[in-house]
Amino acid sequence: MDVLLRKDGGEEEEEEEEGPSPGGGRRGQKAQMKRRHEEEEEEEECAKKKLVIDHSVKVASHYNSLQEVGLAARSRSRIFFMRNFNNWMKSVLIGEILEQVRAGGCRRVSVLDLGCGKGGDLLKWRRGGIDHLVCADIAGVSVEQCQSRYEEMKRKSHINEKIFKAQFITADCTKEVLSEKLEDAELQFDVCSCQFVYHYSFESEQKADMMLRNACERLKPGGFFIGTTPDAFELVKRLEASDSLSFGNEVFKVSFGSKGDYPLFGCQYHFSLEDVVDVPEFLVYFPLLEHMAKNYNMRLVLRQRFSEFFEEKVKKEHHRSLMMKMTALEPFPLEDGDGQTTGSSGEYRHAKEHCARAGVRPPVGTLSRSEWEAASIYLVFVFQKIS
Template sequence: MSQHAGPRAESTHHRLYEFAKAALTRIFVHPYATVCELYCGGGVDAEKWDEAQIGHYIGIDGSSSGINQRREAWESQRKAYTADFFELDPCMEDVEIHLKDQTNPADLVCCLKNLQLCFETEERARKLLLNVSSLLKPGGYFFGITPDSSTIWAKYQKNVEAYHNRSSGMKPNIVPNCIRSENYMITFEVEDEKFPLFGKKYQLKFANDISPEIHCLVHFPSFIRLAREAGLEYVEIQNLTEFYDDNRAQFAGMIMNFGPNLVDPRGRLLPRSYDVLGLYTTFIFQKPDPDVAPPLTTPLLHDVTYIQDEAKRVASASDDCLEG
């Protein structure tokens, strides 16, 4: 999401994304915790850590301008917590080298943007998750937000199916590569009917944006597999609309602080909010603590079945009509 204030900051999708970040923070972050934020660049929402009363903050970002913005935001605050900042790309470099003598320093590691960029290759995704594992204390959580590839792919497949039904066998080699709603347009860079595990790029452009964001689909079974190999156990991957509905009693009042016209008087998501939030998902993993309880067992998910089941689930839950 954008790191700059301005007209975009007032857009529906930006306000909803900021709400989702604040909601996750409220659930996971406890007072005096040590929190590590991956791809922390920018200082727009830095105050959420102050409000959460954390004890120590570790900011990691590959952009020198981004990390400087974040440092300046911290320095301009009341300094309620201590902080370290590291300029490095966590899907390219070893974090441990920069941490020096600190071993597993973080109670929580979050990645609230850019996780999807790490899924350009398996090597990048693996490096990120190994770094997360080295940062986390036993029992600690890795959580964040990323575009929901299951939802996006289900919409894409629905679009392809509708196109083929309309064309009645005409132009069999042409696959539509766009998904449109009144709020956004998603364009896949390569027309394809297959979901590769890594490197499936697309552009996401919201209605009020000048330029699109470039993302990669996150193949969730591969995400779970690589996390397990790095010593992290899967807890949950949940679409943000479901996440909101499950926690509506807690968050209905809170979401109203992020602007008008997001929910109805009963706190239910309005159609535009549902459409935008539905593009994203939470993810939660935990580093097991062998001294507290036996490690959780992660269910083995067969890739094809998982994606098909997700596609059916999303297709049945979604009533939006997509154009080719």
């Protein structure tokens, strides 16, 4: 039997020619052409949908494939102190927001962790004494690990210690309505936390809006939507200052496809950070996010670059104490004579110059130049639901 090659290289049986129709051969040819045209349109539509799906799948696959490592392995990482610093920033933000919630008279606190990952913030919610937590993420393996951490935390807790109840949901929060997946259909939240995640949703207006809906529609009046995300203005500024389509250093790299044209949605760049991230992301044009949030009765309370937030919060003694406990900064110079995290002297020139100033008593806490360049692309945000 004769065969025809598909465009994709496969094979299909040749269609039999249609016999004469009551209206003649042309009608049969037209019907066949129409059918083929419909098939081509269907294939094109499927291809478009596949492009949309692929990005979500790529993000989920990346985070699912990240291996859980112990403290010893993390301490050897080139970005050990930066990761601790980012964790401290989140701890301060979450702690202060929970204080505000309780100051408003709330006794039982419910939280949505949108993009929970492997559960890196579980201990923060435990320290905050919340009552109910819902964890949601697109990466199913991560959600399973998050739930395992929670179960282990409960198992190791003191007899008289009350651990919050929790629900774990695997879902693409840019496409699916989370409220339909809640065990308690009437549940409302005092806080929604979205840490280093929201930028994935700015692939399209539909995805960004769905993410925002999931973050805000179940918040109580006065409730907070908090998070951290790359600062689009800072990213574009560094790109425009670069001689190429990328910028970065030995620990991180940001690459764009072009310069000069930055659409409001779908402005993609590739971000890689040593041992942690290696996926496409999208610029979050913050004035647009603020405008979209108004549709969910949200008002912007705080928007600060990491540098600004750090400089303000480090003035408080209890925040400095937490920073020491979390090893959020690297001591410079090291007292035992060992080398710093990186052997490059230029990485700590700023710390050396600071130590040389009158009245400064070494060692001082710092991040290497490369780590700070990576950490300082982020901003902190807080929205509140209008009563």
